[in-house]
Amino acid sequence: MTDSYPIYLDYHATTPVDPRVAEKMLHYMTTEFGNASSIDHCYGDRAQKAVSQAATQVAELIGASRKEIVFTSGATESINLAIQGTIFAHTPATGKPRIAVSPVEHKAVLDTCNALAKKGLAELVYLRIDSQGRLDLDELQQVCATGVALLCVMAANNEIGTIYPVETIGNLTKTYNIPFLCDASQAIGKIPIKFQEWGITYLTISAHKLYGPKGVGALVMRQGYRLEPILFGGGHQQGIRSGTLNVPGIVGLGEACRLRQLEMAEDERKIAALRDKLQGLLLKEIPGLVINGDMSDRLSGNLHISVPDIPNSAVISRVRDRLAISTGAACSSGVETPSHVLQGLGLSSQVIDGALRIGIGKFTTESDIDRAAEILGSEVRAIRALMEA
Structure with a gap:
């Protein structure tokens, strides 16, 4: 400095922001400034093509399908969409839906879960961790065996940096057919993540954690799962997340992911x-x-x-x-x-x-x-x- x-x-x-990312974004702010939802002319067509390419770049970095990418304003919105959308779509036979959550998750996860619990919409089950922030996997299996509507465990902790065994956790949740939300904000672009292979249901990304811009991110949502939207107005992105797409930001996220895959x-x-x-x-x-x-x-x-x-x-x-x-x-x-x-x-x-x-x-x-x-x-x-x- x-x-x-x-x-x-x-x-x-x-x-x-990586200067190469900023250069790409500037082009889509000034020259290719079209609205990706305006399909009646070439400006909109080219904007939509750029969004599609960015979805492919994000998907390739994390081992997902382009169709599984939902663009958001960042990880906080993605987390809220995954948690609230799961609970609002849940129809338990008896009692409240239960959310199992690590006590060292990001505040975006904990505050969302607590808000739902405070409203009587969910019951929280806090998982056990040790003095280094590691999960007790035996206890996690016992919790999963009792049945939960959603499991929330991050890929890497944003304070102490502890990396969690996401692949092992994903295999466990597949065994018990439990949706698994993994906040990967700190991990994407730093450690390998294999979304489909590891059985993750929902994965959150924030561009500004991997040399991209602030104010844009993604929720990666496994095909076959359903979320109730929390934003309404236009039915963008298959009705999952309405709102005019931030094309320059999305392009920046895609380029940042492409560069992280290479470097x-x-x-x-x-x-x-x-x-x-x-x-x-x-x-x-x-x-x-x-x-x-x-x-x-x-x-x-x-x-x-x-x-x-x-x-x-x-x-x-x-x-x-x-x-x-x-x-x-x-x-x-x-x-x-x-x-x-x-x-x-x-x-x-x-x-x-x-x-x-x-x-x-x-x-x-x-x-x-x-x-x-x-x-x-x-x-x-x-x-x-x-x-x-």
Whole structure:
């Protein structure tokens, strides 16, 4: 970054748009600006062709069919459509439909489930996790055996980076014929996902997590399943999601997916090396540093740390002009409440209060890593000296 900007290490919150993606989008903002639903002239035809191509690009990255792609405004809308649409379409023989959900899901999942439960429309079953955020698969099988209307488990955690065994979970839900919603916002473009092969029913994508634009995403919906729409007005996308299609955004999502398919493996290898270097430097620079999450199975760019004797707000206030890191999920930033993810892991209040999320991406450099370690180490030492004075 230039001297006027801090080093950006908050890639879990959002990623910079790849310039190649932005170039494609600009063309569909200014030259090919047609409405994809206007079928009476070539502008609309070309817009619709671009949307179709983007659907193919998304589908190819995740092992789905183009016909299974429903474009949305992002993962939050996709999650709401999948959860609410499932419950509104559900007709249980007796009692309320049950939703089984991991307690460390994104707030978009948890808040939607809680809203339905509060209205008496669903019953929630929270799954068990350990101190590293890993699911108890034996307990999950027992829950599935009792029958649930929907299972919600993310592909990778947005705070601690823990990767979940989606293929194993998908096979389990197939055995018990349970719809499976997988929030893959943090995972798409970082780890391989095989939608059809792994038995996922609904998959959510947000473009801005994989070097695409904000405000566009997709719900991947397995053929043969039915959702009640939550938006009405025109019956777009087979009546599942009405609204004029964001053609430039959709083109951006498609191009971002195409590029990730080509470059993901090499990029993630480099990103993991940078993460490991930063982790090693910080462990040397900061005595007592704690690494949170599953260190053996986490996203390449994730480094979630705690300095147990120093509030994270104290660190952020001293580094914010030089280093862009966060105290937790962007969905809850500015809200003075402890992380529900870290609370769900059963961590001590000191570890939770000292937690910092570092996200590394494809535009992070070696010098960024060296400088970030120097800044954090120096400021932690300074804070400790003040506390001891």
